[in-house]
Amino acid sequence: MSLLELEDVTASYGHAQVLHGISFSLSENGATGLLGANGAGKTTTLRAISGTVRTTGRILFEGRDISGLGPDRTAHLGIAHVPEGRGTLGQLSVRENLLVGAYQRKDRKQIATDVDYVLDLFPNLQERVRSNAAALSGGEQQMLAVGRAFMAKPRVILLDEASLGLAPSTARRVYDAIVRLRREAQVSMVVVEQNANLAFSVVDDATVLETGRVALHGSRDELMGMDAVRRAYLGG
Amino acid sequence: MSYFIQVVVDGLSNGAIYAAIALAIVLVYRATGLINFAQGGMAVTATFVAYALTRVGVPVLLALVVAVVFGFLLGALLERGVMRHFEGGDPDTAVVATIALLVVLSGLSAYFFGYEPHPFPSLFPNRTIEVLGVFVSLRSIGTITVLLVVMIALQLLFRSTKLGLAMRAVADNPRSSALSGLPVSRLLMIGWGLAAALGAIAGVLVAPQLFISPGMLDFVLVYALASAILGGLDSPIGAVVAAAFIGVVENLAGAYLDFIGDDLKIAVPFIAVIVILVVRPQGLFGRKVTVRV
Ligand SMILES: Nc1ncnc2c1ncn2[C@@H]1O[C@H](COP(=O)(O)OP(=O)(O)OP(=O)(O)O)[C@@H](O)[C@H]1O
Ligand SMILES: [Mg+2]
Numbered sequence: 001m002s003l004l005e006l007e008d009v010t011a012s013y014g015h016a017q018v019l020h021g022i023s024f025s026l027s028e029n030g031a032t033g034l035l036g037a038n039g040a041g042k043t044t045t046l047r048a049i050s051g052t053v054r055t056t057g058r059i060l061f062e063g064r065d066i067s068g069l070g071p072d073r074t075a076h077l078g079i080a081h082v083p084e085g086r087g088t089l090g091q092l093s094v095r096e097n098l099l100v101g102a103y104q105r106k107d108r109k110q111i112a113t114d115v116d117y118v119l120d121l122f123p124n125l126q127e128r129v130r131s132n133a134a135a136l137s138g139g140e141q142q143m144l145a146v147g148r149a150f151m152a153k154p155r156v157i158l159l160d161e162a163s164l165g166l167a168p169s170t171a172r173r174v175y176d177a178i179v180r181l182r183r184e185a186q187v188s189m190v191v192v193e194q195n196a197n198l199a200f201s202v203v204d205d206a207t208v209l210e211t212g213r214v215a216l217h218g219s220r221d222e223l224m225g226m227d228a229v230r231r232a233y234l235g236g
Numbered sequence: 237m238s239y240f241i242q243v244v245v246d247g248l249s250n251g252a253i254y255a256a257i258a259l260a261i262v263l264v265y266r267a268t269g270l271i272n273f274a275q276g277g278m279a280v281t282a283t284f285v286a287y288a289l290t291r292v293g294v295p296v297l298l299a300l301v302v303a304v305v306f307g308f309l310l311g312a313l314l315e316r317g318v319m320r321h322f323e324g325g326d327p328d329t330a331v332v333a334t335i336a337l338l339v340v341l342s343g344l345s346a347y348f349f350g351y352e353p354h355p356f357p358s359l360f361p362n363r364t365i366e367v368l369g370v371f372v373s374l375r376s377i378g379t380i381t382v383l384l385v386v387m388i389a390l391q392l393l394f395r396s397t398k399l400g401l402a403m404r405a406v407a408d409n410p411r412s413s414a415l416s417g418l419p420v421s422r423l424l425m426i427g428w429g430l431a432a433a434l435g436a437i438a439g440v441l442v443a444p445q446l447f448i449s450p451g452m453l454d455f456v457l458v459y460a461l462a463s464a465i466l467g468g469l470d471s472p473i474g475a476v477v478a479a480a481f482i483g484v485v486e487n488l489a490g491a492y493l494d495f496i497g498d499d500l501k502i503a504v505p506f507i508a509v510i511v512i513l514v515v516r517p518q519g520l521f522g523r524k525v526t527v528r529v
Contacts, residue, residue: 050415075417087412089405091470100405103398104417152416 001063003028003188004049004156009057009067011041011048018044021057022214024207026156031182031189033199033206035233040209042192043084046158049190050074050081062155076104078155082162084192086145090134094125097133097144101151111151118147121177139170146174150181156188157181163195175201196233200224238369243491244484249376251483253445255383256438257453257460258467258475259390260431265469266394267427269407270327271461274314274334276453277341279435282307284345286440287356287448296357296440303436311432312425319428320421345450353447359440379441383476386434390472403427459483459505466509467521474521482509 002025011019019041026032034042047053051066051074059067066074071081080101089097098118102111119126122143128136133144142162149157162178163171175198182189182202193199199206200220208216208229216229223229257276264272286303290296314337322330360378364371394400405413406423414420439453446452453460463482467474482505490501512520 052411052414071411071414072417072419075415081415083412083415087409087415089408089412091408092401092404096401096404099398099401100413100418101416103402103405148416 001028002026002060003030003062004190005058005060006045006049007058007060009045009048009055009059011044011053011055013044013053018212019048019055020212022048022209022212024214024217026188026190029186029188030205031191031203033196033203034190034192034209035194035196035199035206035229036209036215037232038194039211041212042209043160044212045209046081046083046160046190046192049158050079052081075152075154078152079158080149080152080154080156081158082145082149082160084160084164086141088133088136088141088144090132092133094129094131094133094136094144097148098151101148103152105151105153114151114153118150121150121180122147139166139174142166142174143177146178146181150185150187154187156190158190158192160192161194162191163193163198171195171198178202194233196223196229239491241368241370243487245370245372245376247484247487248480249373249379249483250487251463251480252376252379252383253442253456254459254463254482255387255476255479256379256441257435257456258463258479259383259386259472260434260438261460261464262467262470262472262475263390263434264427264431265407265464266400267403267407267431268319268424270330270334271464271469272334272428272431273331273457274337274341275431275435276457276460277338277345278307278311278314278432279439280345280448280450280453281310281341282432282436283356283439283443283448283452284349286436287349287354287443290357296359300359300437300440303440304433307432307434307436308429311435312429314432315425315428316421319424342450349448349450351450353449353452356440356443356448358444362444375444382437382441386437387472387476390434394472399423399426462506462509466512466519468519471519471521474519478520481505 004026007023008021009019010017010021022045034045036042044053048055049059051069051071055067058065061077066077089100098115105111119129124140125143128140133141136144146162162174179202181187189202191199191203203220205219206223207214260275264270264275282303285306286299289299289302318337319330319333322333358375360375364373394404402418402423406418406420410420443452459482463479464475466478485508486501486505489504
């Protein structure tokens, strides 16, 4: 059974419908990618899953239809959304941002261990643990956003363009940590990326969106073998 | 020398009044990210509830407890019924909405109790003691003690509790906080409720000195805002220190600078505040707001 399954999902902002029937699924302990040009609807698809945009169609999580639930409810069920733009809580310290991620948990000892794990995963954050998050560099903020999502101990992390605005080497480091997280923390992922090279270092398969519709779906190797995909997303 | 100390001590007891309201302003700012002008209106309304109770023979302490509970419910209700429509929108609009609330609440108090000031019974004995040649009223000592307790409690709430952390997160970025499963609406309601409850305490503390009327806090609110801003807006300790500073500077100026006198002395603390903020824009105790894009 798949962990997460979207069936014919539409989404609208006010009267403007921007998703026109999206379907794809994510298997238990899997990682799937969402690719597509600017405005294709990748971010909106993640918002549909976390319940921050109005939708129709079915969104099944562990077999249960979660469409219509708000973000605090989907978070409670085990969905952690790392939003586009990172959502850093600027006036809180790095440590406090991580603790906010663990808000719904009660296991205090394990929370402390997990903070240490995040700081081990992202050594850059280690030295900044008491600084205001607003004072971090873009890359450090992205690391913090991923760490904060992990702190919820979710079943699935929704990752929205973690490479946005980062130098290639920084983006690579963020994705290396994400790969390690996937391996060690047994968390599933939906990875939105414009940079398919980065996405394919994490995901097993991917869906390509075009103006709010599914244009293509395939395994990692299938997609990487296609000329059109290579030209559009892999830099030739 | 003892005259000087007397002036300082009197200034501190004025400062305590400003501090009471300033703490409530800091609390709402911490919990909602807004400067809430309705703060004074909520405090006065709750204080009038205490007043009505004391008029029918309820002891002041019990009246205070009822006013605090009433204040909490009033704040929560106003957040739920009114402010929620402005959340997620333009913060300026929300601040204007709090001003509208202030006007409505003052109007309601005036409708029931009139505009003229009424005497209000004090929580503390109405006596003055002499310490080393300086006269201090027990009321001032009591007020300052309560304020210090409240200040420490707020500091602990924000620094060391999960609720405080959650309230600060929501004030910082409600959408992003919701993604971590924080119950944003409920936290905002609690924030407003706590602020109004604190306003009730402040109102009951200062009413014996100011006499209760719908406009009782209009004047104080200005000083309290100045204190909160000078203190860094998000720091309970900063607000109290700044309020004490303003009270003392105001009194010293009135007493020692002849050309200033009692009429002009209210301007002095504001000039001091402006000078300090030019040098230290984040206030005395505020964390520097760092923004990177
Ligand atoms: N808050 C919003 N209100 C109205 N329209 C929106 C909103 N957010 C996105 N849209 C519109 O929805 C469509 C899909 O946007 P979305 O952000 O999902 O695309 P995306 O694939 O994530 O793009 P990008 O790669 O640029 O992040 C676009 O046409 C966009 O203009
Ligand atoms: Mg996007």
